[in-house]
Amino acid sequence: MQQLSVSTENRWEEWGHAPLPAMFARPDGYAVVGHDRRGEIVRLTTPDPAKAAAFAAGLLRTDDAVRSEGPRAWSSEAERVLREAGWHPGRAVDTTGWKQQLEQDGFRFHVAAEDFLREFGELVVGHGGAGITRAREPFDLDPLLALGEADRFDEWGEEIGHHLFPVGELAGGFLGLDEDGELYVVDDWPGRFGRMPEAMENLVLGVMPVHMPEPKSTGAPE
CATH class of the missing domain: 3.40.1580 (SMI1/KNR4-like)
Incomplete structure (x- = not known):
């Protein structure tokens, strides 16, 4: 499995610190994981890489795509x-x-x-x-x-x-x-x-x- 993750920092170690989207390439297609405005987990599975990339980009463009660390409710x-x-x-x-x-x-x-x-x-x-x-x-x-x-x-x-x-x-x-x-x-x-x-x-x-x-x-x- 290949994975593309997004971070606000210029270090791979920062993956997982903020609720930013990640895109996975799998044998049966592509998956995108991220959070919506309420902090809920959202996901997309598609055989189309362009659709997966567009979905991930859309998550990045939400008003609160990059949130500061702090207390947050569980999904x-x-x-x-x-x-x-x-x-x-x-x-x-x-x-x-x-x-x-x-x-x-x-x-x-x-x-x-x-x-x-x-x-x-x-x-x-x-x-x-x-x-x-x-x-x-x-x-x-x-x-x-x-x-x-x-x-x-x-x-x-x-x-x-x-x-x-x-x-x-x-x-x-x-x-x-x-x-x-x-x-x-x-x-x-x-x-x-x-x-x-x-x-x-x-x-x-x-x-x-x-x-x-x-x-x-x-x-x-x-």
């Missing part, structure tokens, strides 16, 4: 899924036990991981089915599922220049969060869902994570 579908899993506004769980066990295992805890786990820790989303640009996959936000994997997280953290802390497990690998609030799938290669809270929308609604650049070393961590 109705993402909120439904999260609430069914047990999330609610103001949710706060105790992270002390996770912090102690994972630090003893060799992980480095950071504030972004603590904030994430306080709000979302212990949630289990078991839904599947069609997503926006990938199939929705079940995920379990239990960081202890990554016990014994500190070396893997450290090695990939060195490759991308960030400290990765485990926050759960996705069908395709572990989920890790860096100190800037970027959410990754950590397997034999790291893929990036974007920065929270946009990353949670992408995870829940089935948006393909961005494949990170090839590692500087000769091969992926073992």
Whole structure:
């Protein structure tokens, strides 16, 4: 799959920080994902590349296509899924036990991981089915599922220049969060869902994570 994403910054790392459209080329056609004026997810699937490009351009031309970061409501579908899993506004769980066990295992805890786990820790989303640009996959936000994997997280953290802390497990690998609030799938290669809270929308609604650049070393961590 090939992907074209749009950012207000001149760095690929900024993908996912603002609700700007992305266009995907797939064997069966083209898909565009973006947000409307209310912040709801919108999408288009078409075999016509010109139609896909025009749709993406139209999203960019909306009055609020580029919005500053700040609090934002979940899309109705993402909120439904999260609430069914047990999330609610103001949710706060105790992270002390996770912090102690994972630090003893060799992980480095950071504030972004603590904030994430306080709000979302212990949630289990078991839904599947069609997503926006990938199939929705079940995920379990239990960081202890990554016990014994500190070396893997450290090695990939060195490759991308960030400290990765485990926050759960996705069908395709572990989920890790860096100190800037970027959410990754950590397997034999790291893929990036974007920065929270946009990353949670992408995870829940089935948006393909961005494949990170090839590692500087000769091969992926073992």
